[in-house]
Amino acid sequence: MGIVEIRGLWYSYPNAPAPALRGLDLTVEAGEFVLLTGPSGCGKTTFCRCLNGLIPHFYNGELKGEVEVAGLSTRDHPTTELARHVGLIFQNPDNQIFALTVEKDVAFGLENLGVEKEEMLKAVDWAMSATGISDLRDRATHELSGGQKQRLAIASILAMRPKVLVLDEPTSFLDPVGAEQIFEVLNALNKEHGMTIILIEHRLDLAVRYADRVIVFAQGEIIDDGPPTEVFTAEETRLAGVGVPKIVALSNRLARRGITLEGPPLTADRFVEEIEKQLPKAGTPTPEKRAPPGLAELTGEHRGNPIIEVHDISYTYPRGVEALRGVSLTIHRGEFVAIMGENGAGKTTLVKHFNGLLKPQKGRVVVDGVDVSQVSVASLARKVGLVFQNPDDQLFSENVEEEIRFALRNFGFEREVIEKRVDWALNLLDIGRYRRSSPFILSGGERKRVALASVLAWDPEVVVLDEPTIGQDYAQKERLRHFLMQLRTQGKTTIIVTHDVEFVAECGPRIILMADGGIIADGPTERIMTDMDALKRASVSPPEITKVFSRLSRHGFPPDIIDVEEAAEVLHRRLREVTA
Amino acid sequence: MSLLEGLRFSRGTSPIHNLDPRVKFFMTVVLFAAAIMFLNLIPLLVILLVQVPLVVVGKIQREWAKTLKGGVFLAVIIFATNLLSFYFFRGRHLTSEMLEFALSLTLRFLVLITSFSIFFLTTSPDKLSLALEKARVPYEFNFAFITAIRFVPVLADEAQSIIDAQRSRGLELERGNFLARIRKYIPILLPLIINSIRRSLELAEAMESRAFGAAAKRTNLYELKMNRRDYAVLAVSALALTAALYIRFFTPPLGPVLPPFSIV
Numbered sequence: 001m002g003i004v005e006i007r008g009l010w011y012s013y014p015n016a017p018a019p020a021l022r023g024l025d026l027t028v029e030a031g032e033f034v035l036l037t038g039p040s041g042c043g044k045t046t047f048c049r050c051l052n053g054l055i056p057h058f059y060n061g062e063l064k065g066e067v068e069v070a071g072l073s074t075r076d077h078p079t080t081e082l083a084r085h086v087g088l089i090f091q092n093p094d095n096q097i098f099a100l101t102v103e104k105d106v107a108f109g110l111e112n113l114g115v116e117k118e119e120m121l122k123a124v125d126w127a128m129s130a131t132g133i134s135d136l137r138d139r140a141t142h143e144l145s146g147g148q149k150q151r152l153a154i155a156s157i158l159a160m161r162p163k164v165l166v167l168d169e170p171t172s173f174l175d176p177v178g179a180e181q182i183f184e185v186l187n188a189l190n191k192e193h194g195m196t197i198i199l200i201e202h203r204l205d206l207a208v209r210y211a212d213r214v215i216v217f218a219q220g221e222i223i224d225d226g227p228p229t230e231v232f233t234a235e236e237t238r239l240a241g242v243g244v245p246k247i248v249a250l251s252n253r254l255a256r257r258g259i260t261l262e263g264p265p266l267t268a269d270r271f272v273e274e275i276e277k278q279l280p281k282a283g284t285p286t287p288e289k290r291a292p293p294g295l296a297e298l299t300g301e302h303r304g305n306p307i308i309e310v311h312d313i314s315y316t317y318p319r320g321v322e323a324l325r326g327v328s329l330t331i332h333r334g335e336f337v338a339i340m341g342e343n344g345a346g347k348t349t350l351v352k353h354f355n356g357l358l359k360p361q362k363g364r365v366v367v368d369g370v371d372v373s374q375v376s377v378a379s380l381a382r383k384v385g386l387v388f389q390n391p392d393d394q395l396f397s398e399n400v401e402e403e404i405r406f407a408l409r410n411f412g413f414e415r416e417v418i419e420k421r422v423d424w425a426l427n428l429l430d431i432g433r434y435r436r437s438s439p440f441i442l443s444g445g446e447r448k449r450v451a452l453a454s455v456l457a458w459d460p461e462v463v464v465l466d467e468p469t470i471g472q473d474y475a476q477k478e479r480l481r482h483f484l485m486q487l488r489t490q491g492k493t494t495i496i497v498t499h500d501v502e503f504v505a506e507c508g509p510r511i512i513l514m515a516d517g518g519i520i521a522d523g524p525t526e527r528i529m530t531d532m533d534a535l536k537r538a539s540v541s542p543p544e545i546t547k548v549f550s551r552l553s554r555h556g557f558p559p560d561i562i563d564v565e566e567a568a569e570v571l572h573r574r575l576r577e578v579t580a
Numbered sequence: 581m582s583l584l585e586g587l588r589f590s591r592g593t594s595p596i597h598n599l600d601p602r603v604k605f606f607m608t609v610v611l612f613a614a615a616i617m618f619l620n621l622i623p624l625l626v627i628l629l630v631q632v633p634l635v636v637v638g639k640i641q642r643e644w645a646k647t648l649k650g651g652v653f654l655a656v657i658i659f660a661t662n663l664l665s666f667y668f669f670r671g672r673h674l675t676s677e678m679l680e681f682a683l684s685l686t687l688r689f690l691v692l693i694t695s696f697s698i699f700f701l702t703t704s705p706d707k708l709s710l711a712l713e714k715a716r717v718p719y720e721f722n723f724a725f726i727t728a729i730r731f732v733p734v735l736a737d738e739a740q741s742i743i744d745a746q747r748s749r750g751l752e753l754e755r756g757n758f759l760a761r762i763r764k765y766i767p768i769l770l771p772l773i774i775n776s777i778r779r780s781l782e783l784a785e786a787m788e789s790r791a792f793g794a795a796a797k798r799t800n801l802y803e804l805k806m807n808r809r810d811y812a813v814l815a816v817s818a819l820a821l822t823a824a825l826y827i828r829f830f831t832p833p834l835g836p837v838l839p840p841f842s843i844v
Contacts, residue, residue, distance in 0.1 A: 049785075058788055080794035088789045094734050095779055096786035098727060100705055107801035114795030117803070124801070140591060142733040156790065357744050378750045386748040392778070393738065394745035396770035406767065410750030440774065454749065 001071070002027035003164055003196050004051065008065035011046060011055055020046040022220040024065070030163065033190045033197045035207055035228070038217030039241045040473045041443055044200045047217070048168045051198070052088045053079040070163050083109060086164040087157030091172050091471075093149035102144070102152055103128075103137045109160045127159040130193070131185050146343060147178025151185060158189070164196040165189065171203055172471045175343045175499040177539045179203060183210055202473050204245045205502055205544055208232075209267045216242055229264050243474030246502060246544040246564060247271050253568035259575050268547035275548075275571065279555055280578055304333030307462060307493055308354055308384075313363030314517075315349055323349035325517040326363070333461075334491045336484070338504045341514035342539040347497045350514070351464050354495075355384040368461065382411055385460030389467040391451035395439040400431060403439050404454045411458055425457035429483070445476040462493040469500045481507055505529055505543040505562045513538040530560040589704055596638030596702045600810040601711040607817045608699040614824040615691040620835035621680055623827070624687045630820075631694045640701045647697050651690065659686045677836040705729045710804050719798060727783075735776070742771050 009024040020043045028034055038044055049055040053074040056063045067074045070085040090096050099105035106127055110120045128134045131151040136144065144152065150170055157165065165186070171179035187210045189195040201207045208214070214231040216224040218240040224231050231237055232248040233255075244252070251264035251271070261274040308331040315324040323346045331337055339347045352358040353365045356377045365372040368383055388394065397403040404425050408418045426432040429449045434442060439450050448468070456463065469477050477500075484507060487494050498504060504511065504525065511528040513521040513535070521534035528534065532550060535542050542550070545567050546560075553559035557574070561567050596604070614627050635644045662685050666678040709722045746767045747753070753764050806814075827834070 052789055054785055054788060058785060079788040080791040083789055083791040083794070088785075090782065090786060092782065095782040096789075098723075098730060098787070098790070100726065100730055104706060104801055109790040111799050111801060112791040112794050114797055114799050117799060117801070120799065120801060141730070160791065352744065355748055357747060376752065377747045378752050381748050381750050386745075388741065388745045388748070390741065392775055393741045393771055394749065394767075396767050396774075407749035410752070458750075 003030040003070055004028035005068040009067060010064040011061060013061045020220050024222060028196060030196055031194045033210055033212045034215060035211035036198060036200045036215045037204060037242055039475055040445055042217040043220040044217055045168055048088055048166050051166050052086045053082045084160055085162050086166060087160060087162035089153050089157055089167040089170050091169045093146060093153050096153045097141050097149060100140060102139050102141060105141055105152060106156050106159050109156060123159045127155040130158055130189060131155040147174050147181055150174060150182055154185060166198045168200050176541055177342055179206055183207055204243060208245045216240055228266055241475040249564050250567055254571060257572045268544050271548050272551045278575055306330045307333045307368055309366040311364040313360035313365060315358060315361055323517055327519055329519060333493055335493055336488045336509040337495045337512060338509040339497045339512045339514060340499060340540055345514040346517040347514055348466055351497055354464060355386050356380040383460055384462040384464060385455040386464045387452050387455045389470055391447040394451055395447060398438060399436050400439055400450050401435045403450055404457045407454055407458055421457045425453040428456060429453045445472060464495045466497045468496055469498060469503050477503055501540060501543050526560045529562050589701060592639055594638045596634060599813060600804055600806050601703050601707045603810045603814050604699055604703060607813060608695050610817045610821045611695040615688050617824055617828045619684050621684050622834050624684055624691055627691050634698050638698060638702045643701050644697050647693060651693050655686050655689055658689050710802055714804055738775060739772055742768050
């Protein structure tokens with residue numbers, strides 16, 4: 001019998017029109033590393049709640065079927081008792097930390113269980129070393145970075161020594177470096193301690209290499225379940241709107257062209273090995289002709305006048321954090337720019353200078369010919385629309401329409417103009433059918449679109465999006481990408497702040513890399529994404545395709561390929577030559 | 581607000597930080613009581629002289645200085661209103677005694693805020709909660725207290741994000757009359773409240789997952805144990821209290837007594 005046994009599980013939330021889970025049957029064996037994915041709203045979180053008994057003990061509603069974890073039926077055992085057997089880790093690290101110091105938080109669960117002090121200290125030590133946070137022991141919890149907080153959350157669950165660890169999108173709020181550390185911790189727990197891991201993730205490119213098994217959810221059902229390579233080549237997966245990891249996508253494209261790789265590989269390293277097997281052992285590499293320049297390089301041609309000029313600005317927060325040190329840059333009208341770097345590199349601090357939320361302490365910021373220190377935020381915001389990461393930090397109106405009117409009224413538009421603009425923005429983001437709905441009942445992705453509409457409505461000359469892809473599933477990201485392309489063709493100056501490399505690689509903007517409050521590289525996507533030194537300094541890991549080609553460059557392949565289609569084309573041409 | 585700086589715990593290690601919170605609380609109460617008992621410059625100065633080394637040993641000079649700076653305005657008001665009321669209600673003339681009383685009252689205020697500073701600046705909320713637990717305050721209250729403190733920085737960040745987001749949508753908090761300005765806080769308060777409700781749900785789920793309330797008798801990672809130093813401080817504090825009481829009630833006054841109250 002498996003460590004998790006699920007038979008005919010149906011569940012509906014109270015007052016919900018449709019069930020969230022529809023007839024799940026699933027067995028997870030002890031020691032498995034399961035990656036669970038699926039579009040937003042497919043029932044992944046509900047499934048997690050079933051595993052540790054939050055459903056049915058914390059949430060009412062209608063539950064049918066059986067869930068057994070470590071031989072205990074979740075119906076008969078409350079969550080507090082199941083906590084010793086199955087640990088649940090949530091998305092937002094802040095909402096699962098209770099104590100003021102790290103050590104005390106790790107002990108919280110054990111204290112609740114009434115564990116004796118000696119045993120408690122042992123478990124706390126073990127949990128902290130397993131997650132690599134032993135040196136943070138006496139630190140205050142609120143001083144930790146997002147990644148450290150999430151590792152603390154894992155340690156706090158581990159201390160109770162569960163056999164199964166369930167993680168509900170634990171890396172959504174983290175940068176790629178933080179996310180990879182989490183995955184490494186999970187991998188070690190799985191391999192060294194035999195812990196069963198059930199990981200729910202959208203970040204498949206990073207997570208897939210650790211998993212033994214992938215399960216795809218759609219609309220409350222399991223539509224695919226098996227080893228990663230099988231699942232990601234299956235037609236069902238593609239139809240469910242799940243993003244396939246880039247390396248798998250590349251292998252799939254090659255397979256369609258008649259080149260099959262053994263595995264097929266899941267990581268860039270393995271992929272390169274497979275390709276090398278098919279390359280002639282001692283053949284002289286024929287230098288590849290570089291493909292014609294992409295859209296990104298062409299856009300450099302129709303650059304307009306400068307719209308944002310930043311001259312040597314520095315900014316230090318009152319608590320003494322030096323967020324920016326001597327940053328200079330110019331953004332031209334109509335440009336599409338991505339500002340990248342790890343959390344704390346100064347990205348958000350920089351863009352807050354663009355609409356005057358922050359005034360430079362040293363240096364000058366000029367927007368459309370006006371020095372930002374001379375004018376109010378409101379008058380700058382009219383030109384530079386800033387959309388923040390979390391839509392919940394701005395939605396407050398009774399309906400979507402009102403939400404969009406808010407800024408238009410603040411800027412003193414005429415009544416008729418306001419109504420026209422509201423209609424326009426609703427159409428632009430395809431949320432017209434929600435115009436009279438409360439923004440609070442909408443899903444996360446829809447709320448994000450409402451927030452975006454409420455800024456685009458006044459048609460600012462520059463649009464700045466802070467972390468637009470955080471917590472978004474594949475389909476939502478695709479929609480966002482199309483939308484950004486649309487803005488770009490309209491000639492709107494667009495700036496995104498992000499650490500989502502794959503997303504940026506697909507959009508192809510001008511990239512500004514930041515680290516430690518300074519700009520370390522600035523240029524078109526092809527150049528920056530293949531500049532391994534600069535990426536490393538900014539703690540940004542290159543896109544998977546680039547990793548492959550930077551390694552294959554010793555065989556004469558061009559190193560600066562980032563697009564999957566182009567990569568497949570180049571590989572196909574070369575391998576056909578070999579076989580011919 | 582800098583007056584309240586004196587109540588914010590600063591992490592650190594010092595003999596004062598390490599004192600048992602119950603002993604420290606007793607010590608604070610003794611200093612507090614002594615300051616209330618006397619209204620002459622000399623005894624109040626003596627109390628202050630006792631406090632200064634405690635501040636130095638606790639390495640909280642900087643925070644304490646900030647508190648005092650925040651208290652200056654209030655201290656000036658205390659001094660001025662007392663002096664004025666002495667002048668107007670006690671004979672319409674100023675004597676050096678009246679000046680001393682006004683000064684003493686001001687000094688008393690400074691001594692009181694110093695007592696509080698010493699206690700709160702050097703006692704971690706964790707220890708405070710332990711002391712409360714020992715005093716048989718139900719754990720649920722204790723937990724609520726710690727959670728409230730835990731989420732102060734989180735909420736502050738969130739409020740800042742909300743203010744930034746709404747200002748980016750053209751909200752001008754500083755414009756308009758009083759009523760209009762209050763209305764302008766709605767777009768800030770509503771998201772803050774709604775986010776807090778959402779957060780409380782998530783917290784409740786996380787609490788369940790951490791076995792909150794599982795055992796009838798909870799254990800604690802930290803324990804309060806009095807050591808020799810704690811007993812010594814306890815003894816000295818008790819002695820000081822006795823001495824203060826004796827001096828106040830069984831010896832002649834240490835300085836001038838307030839002249840009779842009269843409205844002429």
